[in-house]
Amino acid sequence: MLSDCPKLVKGKPEGHLVDDSELKTIKTLFRASNLSYENYQFYSLECILSGEFYVSCHQYVNDLKVWTDDLFFHFDKNGRFESLSGDIVSAIDAGTSPSMDVTQAESRFLGRMNEDSFFRNSKSVANGCITCELVYYDIAGMSGGSTPDYVLAWLVKPEKSDYPVAVVKDSDQSVLYYNNGIIF
Numbered sequence: 001m002l003s004d005c006p007k008l009v010k011g012k013p014e015g016h017l018v019d020d021s022e023l024k025t026i027k028t029l030f031r032a033s034n035l036s037y038e039n040y041q042f043y044s045l046e047c048i049l050s051g052e053f054y055v056s057c058h059q060y061v062n063d064l065k066v067w068t069d070d071l072f073f074h075f076d077k078n079g080r081f082e083s084l085s086g087d088i089v090s091a092i093d094a095g096t097s098p099s100m101d102v103t104q105a106e107s108r109f110l111g112r113m114n115e116d117s118f119f120r121n122s123k124s125v126a127n128g129c130i131t132c133e134l135v136y137y138d139i140a141g142m143s144g145g146s147t148p149d150y151v152l153a154w155l156v157k158p159e160k161s162d163y164p165v166a167v168v169k170d171s172d173q174s175v176l177y178y179n180n181g182i183i184f
Helices: 020-032 102-115
Strands: 007-009 040-047 053-061 064-067 071-075 081-085 130-138 150-158 165-169 175-179
Touching: 020 040, 020 053, 020 071, 064 150, 102 130, 102 150, 102 165, 102 175, 130 165
Parallel strands: 007 130, 064 130
Antiparallel strands: 040 053, 053 064, 053 071, 071 081, 130 150, 150 165, 165 175
């Protein structure tokens, strides 16, 4: 492993994943519809030919990402809010202080990755830098439950790739989710 790895990703980032002109448009759309944008990290702005806008963002509660609960705002051609895909989460009472550290989260990720026949012998992942981000994960939503049940968890993946990715439950170190990105 590299000397400064695994890397801890902490809290809501200061920046957004859109350029400055897109961010200005997003803020204008949100202000015009009296929508707050403080707990979001914007990563996409699309304007279709009809003039409608679609804004995609990660949401944060207690400065932690609510993983898998991204929001997609739709604004009509006049810039008015029209609809929302996803559920705005305003409060989560699952704490913010982890019991695991990044090396434990990384170890659980690498253990699960080594069980994966596709990534088992992948030196590029095992010898690269791993990021570990403390997030909220809805275990009820992933199992089909209707009432959210958020737990504190670690989102773990290679620094420069989206896959493989794992979510490790902080309280018992169990791997709640794993995806190697391979679709058959």
